Amino acid sequence: MKHLVLGSLCLFLTACGSDNDSSSTEPPAPTTALVSFSISDAPVDFAESVNVTYSSITLKSDGDNEDDDSGLTIPILDENGNPTTITINLLDYQNGDEKLIISDTEIAIGEYSNLILNTSGCPQNQNGSTDSCWVEDDEGIKPLKTPSNKLKLGAFSVSSEAVQAYTIEFNLRSSLVETAGGASYNLKPHGVRVVDSESVGSIAGMVDVNLLNVGENCATVYEDNTDHGKVVYLYAGTIAEGDIMGDEFDPDTAQEPIADNVVMPFASDTLVYNDELELAMYTYHFAHLPPNTYTVAFSCSAVGDDSVEYNEITIADPAEQVHQVVVAEAQDVIQNFTETF
Template sequence: MLNKRILFPLGAVAVASTFLVACGGSDSDEQQVQMGTFTLAVSDAPVDEADEVWACFNAIELVGNDQGSQVFTIGEDTNTIAANDVCKDENGDTIPNTRGINLLEFTGSASENLLSGVQVVAGTYGQLRLEMANGSYVQVGTESIPLSVPSNELKFDSVTIDVAGTSSYTIEFDLRQALVNPVGQAGYFLKPRGVRLVNDLAVGHVEGTIAESLLINTEGCTVAPADTSDPVASVYFYSGADLAMDTLADIGGAEENEPYTSAGVFFDGATEYSFEVGFVAAGDYTLAWTCELNDDPEADDAITFNGTQTITVNGGEAVTTVTFSD
């Protein structure tokens, strides 16, 4: 079993939805139908120990708004992304109408469209469903480890298409919280926890650094690792300003404040130790950093934080920068 040092701001998959306004025609005796254009994309944040994380997508479904169920199947509907041959069944045959995407290719604010330019009726939909297929897996070295999604479906509530402008959403897969490798069970599981739907107009991106001198002077921290793909520290995000350090839980912890997301801190091979988190909902956050990297998402671990800082994230996909220093 792999060491579960899974760090993701997803990080981790993000699904972006963009709606553009148009109007359907009608005569004076008929109700005018307001239409919108629907685009859905995926994005992600990195996962330690994994070289690739392949997710198999099958369809996107909108439910409600007096429209029943509208399903857009990969490779069938002209506005969907093309199917590929990544997703295989138990016999090694390609599963039809699937798109396999390596989530690690779309980290931070990067994304990949699953659905582009579909006309749907404007209004509020009670649910958005992301239909998954079999065949997902995590690649570690030469080993392919199966990745399962319960019921092969992820559900999200309340998507509103605004007739007055553009409405954009992102489904963010925070893999450090959502991706688990339970003891005694074969393979990885992608759980709904840590997967969230955010409005792109109300999210920002965070970029930060930790001073090398701070790492040098902190017991247990590593500097200038030979392998720059290994994190040297982790930064945890908690909703709210100036939270007391002893109230901050690890992932799966029992303390008062649960992490909103977390990210790995990586050495650039020269002088900088940086981290990045995309699609963070606007608001105030307490950030806490640690050099303890073994955080089991299924357990209450004793993580020691070395310092905190409060930041304010602004909407409109603005970038907030933060520095931890002596």
């Protein structure tokens, strides 16, 4: 009888031990995530359309050659799941609108040294074809070049979250450049950002019509009368004492040296006259902004601000038209510019 009791007790303890072992077993950590990519744009004031054909996205890891076909290439797929290309007019996707190009693709979690947006058929010189990539301005249709049909956008990471969505945001006032005396355009990676679609916010507002002509140089008229110089500039963080809010420039290609205290804009936006509102007004809009403190400043005299050289434009103009704005995750902030007395 004692043997029977002891045997039963051993069975009971063994069963308990098995339960403890199974309860302490944790599921393996995920090694991949589902990732989507969309295209969006911040407006540009000198083009009627900016059309680009895309084929895929390549993620480079450390050790991959930046100039060959190594790395993970994710093709754009048609409705049947076959690799294809897609042509997008960037001006169709502004003020927070975006175009999904790659949906729920399984990607290994980790750090990538470069994200490359691959274009297709973009001309490589001013006389190239306008079949796949082109800009339409007030003079007609012109070739649009991308460097080697690759826009290299820098380091990128995929986290352990199961589903992630990213937006590739073009700031065309920074990335689109006239070339060959205005006969063609270049689309550069400068001014193109990859942001987490789920956490970004925005800053938008109106500009008092009385501010359009009260600054130091607001009466300046550009030679072709298409650049009216009414621009809101956005800077990441606060502007330190002694620093200068810079206009659009590219530090990698500017011909003139730029002082260390000139702060490069995060983005800029020309005013739009919005007559669809109850009270017609001039408005601006910055979308897809990561959570941060920002400085916004209006200039009525930003005539001739190109995306390469620092033009020493007065910002803010009028001088008091500058504000600090905090954007929290997924928050839309209103910041108006109004005349002060």
